[in-house]
Amino acid sequence: MRLTREQRRLRDDGTPAQRKAMQILLALSRLSEAERLVPITSAHVSGASYKMIGDPGLEFLEDFARDARVTVPTTVNPLGTDLRQWRELGIPAEFAGKQERIARAYESMGVRPSFTCTPYLVGARPSFGEHVAWAESNAVCFANSVLGARTNREGGPSALAAAIVGATPEYGLHKDEGRSPTVRVNVTTKPHGLDFSLIGLVAGQQVGDGLPFFRGFRGSEEDLKWLGAALASTGACAMFHLEGVTPEARRARTAGLPSLTISRADLVQAQRSFTDGTKADVIALGSPQLSGQELWSVADRVRRKPPRIPVWVFTSRAVRDENPEPVAAIESHGGRVLADTCLEVTLLEHRFGTVATPSGKAAYYLPSLCKQKVILDELDALLERYG
Amino acid sequence: MKLRGRGIASGFAEGIAFVIRVPFSFVGGADPATGTVLDAATGGANERLDGRIFAFPHGKGSTVGSYVIYGLAKRGVGPAGIVNSAAEGIVAVGAILAGIPMVDHIDVGGLENGDTVRIDGDRGTVELPGVRARPVVSVVLRNGGRILLVRRSPSVGTFRGRWSVISGSIEGREDPKSRAIREVREETGLRGIRFRANAAPIHARDGATMFVVHPFLFDAPSRRVRLDWENVEHRWIRPEEIGRYETVPRLPDVVAAVLRMGRES
Numbered sequence: 001m002r003l004t005r006e007q008r009r010l011r012d013d014g015t016p017a018q019r020k021a022m023q024i025l026l027a028l029s030r031l032s033e034a035e036r037l038v039p040i041t042s043a044h045v046s047g048a049s050y051k052m053i054g055d056p057g058l059e060f061l062e063d064f065a066r067d068a069r070v071t072v073p074t075t076v077n078p079l080g081t082d083l084r085q086w087r088e089l090g091i092p093a094e095f096a097g098k099q100e101r102i103a104r105a106y107e108s109m110g111v112r113p114s115f116t117c118t119p120y121l122v123g124a125r126p127s128f129g130e131h132v133a134w135a136e137s138n139a140v141c142f143a144n145s146v147l148g149a150r151t152n153r154e155g156g157p158s159a160l161a162a163a164i165v166g167a168t169p170e171y172g173l174h175k176d177e178g179r180s181p182t183v184r185v186n187v188t189t190k191p192h193g194l195d196f197s198l199i200g201l202v203a204g205q206q207v208g209d210g211l212p213f214f215r216g217f218r219g220s221e222e223d224l225k226w227l228g229a230a231l232a233s234t235g236a237c238a239m240f241h242l243e244g245v246t247p248e249a250r251r252a253r254t255a256g257l258p259s260l261t262i263s264r265a266d267l268v269q270a271q272r273s274f275t276d277g278t279k280a281d282v283i284a285l286g287s288p289q290l291s292g293q294e295l296w297s298v299a300d301r302v303r304r305k306p307p308r309i310p311v312w313v314f315t316s317r318a319v320r321d322e323n324p325e326p327v328a329a330i331e332s333h334g335g336r337v338l339a340d341t342c343l344e345v346t347l348l349e350h351r352f353g354t355v356a357t358p359s360g361k362a363a364y365y366l367p368s369l370c371k372q373k374v375i376l377d378e379l380d381a382l383l384e385r386y387g
Numbered sequence: 388m389k390l391r392g393r394g395i396a397s398g399f400a401e402g403i404a405f406v407i408r409v410p411f412s413f414v415g416g417a418d419p420a421t422g423t424v425l426d427a428a429t430g431g432a433n434e435r436l437d438g439r440i441f442a443f444p445h446g447k448g449s450t451v452g453s454y455v456i457y458g459l460a461k462r463g464v465g466p467a468g469i470v471n472s473a474a475e476g477i478v479a480v481g482a483i484l485a486g487i488p489m490v491d492h493i494d495v496g497g498l499e500n501g502d503t504v505r506i507d508g509d510r511g512t513v514e515l516p517g518v519r520a521r522p523v524v525s526v527v528l529r530n531g532g533r534i535l536l537v538r539r540s541p542s543v544g545t546f547r548g549r550w551s552v553i554s555g556s557i558e559g560r561e562d563p564k565s566r567a568i569r570e571v572r573e574e575t576g577l578r579g580i581r582f583r584a585n586a587a588p589i590h591a592r593d594g595a596t597m598f599v600v601h602p603f604l605f606d607a608p609s610r611r612v613r614l615d616w617e618n619v620e621h622r623w624i625r626p627e628e629i630g631r632y633e634t635v636p637r638l639p640d641v642v643a644a645v646l647r648m649g650r651e652s
Contacts, residue, residue: 027474027480059454059458060453155453155480
C-alpha cells in the first residue's frame, strides 16, 4: 500500500477520528486489494435517518463528532422526518429529538445539512472523471453513469472516513477497467415516465452486480435518475451506460458480451409484480427526492385533478426553498411537500398501510423496510383513480 | 498452533472462542444492550459475546451492523476479538470503530467453542495454545465424473471405520504434492495419475489435534484400485452423493474446494 506523507501523518499522529478514518480506509483497501488512496473532490454520506440507524448510529455519530471534521465538501442523506413539520406529521417527540441530534452531529463535523438522496440536484455535481466517495445507491449510479464521475458504492462509515481523509481506496469504479459493461440490454419499446423505473427494476433483477449497457432508447437526466434508482435497488448496480446518451457509452466495448432484451411485456409484468396493494392510503412521490422541475409538474397535475387522498411529496430543503410557487400549489390542493426526508426512511408506516407511487425504488423497498403494500403506477393514472 | 491470516483491525486479544458456522448480522443477531446472541440460526442463541473471541465465516445484513458493534464495545459487552474466514466491510468497519482486534483469512471451521484463542490484529495471526497442528494431504481421485471414497481400517490411528479420500501425514518439510502422489500409489496401486488442482488448506479438528488438510484433485486413468492395509472398502461415487456417507470431518468441504478449483483452472 502506497501512502502519501500526509496520509501517513493522519494514520500515525492524527486526531482519534483521523486515525480511525485512516484505519477504515486501510482495512477496506486490504479487502479490495487497492494499492493506494485516490484524492476525492466530494463525499456523500448515508446513515442519517433515526428510523434506519437507531440508537447505535446516534451514539456513534455523537461520539465521533467530538473531533471528526470533513476536509472535502460533504453532503448527507435524508433524515427520518422533516425537521420543521414533524409535529404536524404526528411524529413522536422522542423520535424527532433523536433525529435532530443526528443532524447536529453531522453538522458539527462540517457536513452540509443537505439531507438529500439527490446531492446532484443541489449543487454537488462532480465533473466528468472526478473521483468522489458517495454512499446512497441512486446517487452513486447517477454520478457514475450520467455525470461520468467515479465512485464505488460506499457505506455510511466508509464515505465519512473518506470525507475526513479526503481520499478513498482506488479500486472498482475508480479504475477504467471497473467501468466496462458486462452485459448488453436491448430495450425494444419506447419508454415514457414510469417505464424508466420499470426498465431499472427488470434490468437490476437480471444483471445483479453487473454493469449494463442499454441501447434502444433515449432519456432526460430525470428519466435516468429514475432508471438508475430502480436499477440500484433490485441489482447491486453502481453504473450503467446508455448508447448515445451517457458520457462513457461511446468508449465502452460491448463486443462479445452476453445480451438480454427488455420488451413492453416485461415492463407490464414488472409493474404487476411490484404492485401488491389494492386501495391506496396515500400517494407518495419521491425516492429519490424530486427536482424543482418535477415539483412544477406535480403542481400542474394536482391543480388539474385534486386528489381525494393525501399526496406526500418528498424533496430536499434546498429545492423546496427555491420553488415556493409549486410548493404552495401542491399544498393548497391537498398535498404536502416534505423536506429533509424521503419515502422509505421517513416514519410513514404508522399512518398509511398502502402507498401508491411511481417510484420503482420505493416499490422495491417499502414492503420489506416499512411493511407496507404498494401500488406502482404513473402519477397521472393515480390521480385519475384517486382524484 | 498458530494460524496465519490477515490483520483487519489492530490490537491483541485473548479469550474463549464462540464459534458459529453461518454468516452473522449484528443487526437483529445480537441484543445491542447486552451482547446476547438472538439469532437462533447460529445454534448459539442466548450465548454472550462479552469477552469472547467471536468466530464466524463472514458478516451479512444491514450496514447499521457497524454501529451495533461499536455500541456493544462501548457498553463493555462486545466480543474481545473477531475472527472471520473472509471479512466484508460491515464487520471490518465495525471492529475498527469499536477498537476490537480482528483477523480474517482464517478457516473458522477448525475452531471450536471453548478453545482458548489469542489473536493479533497487527500481525494477522490466530494462536490456539491448546491445539497441535498436524499437516496432512487429502487426495480426491476422479475418473469419469466419479470420485474415490475409501473406508478407513480398524487398524489405523484415527477415524477408524469412517469414509475418507486417500490421505496421509506430511512429514517434516516434505512437499505436500509429492506426498499426495506417494499416498495414492501406496493406498490404491494406481499409476499414471494426473494433477488437476489443489486448494487452500482446510482445518479439521479432532480434540486437541488440528488437521491442516492440503486438498488435491488428481485424475485417475482407471478405476482398478488395489487397497493396502489402511482401508477396507472402496467406492467410486458421484460427488453429490457424499452426504450419504459417514466421513472424516470436513471431507465434503475438501471435495467441494478442489472440484471448484478444478473447474476454474
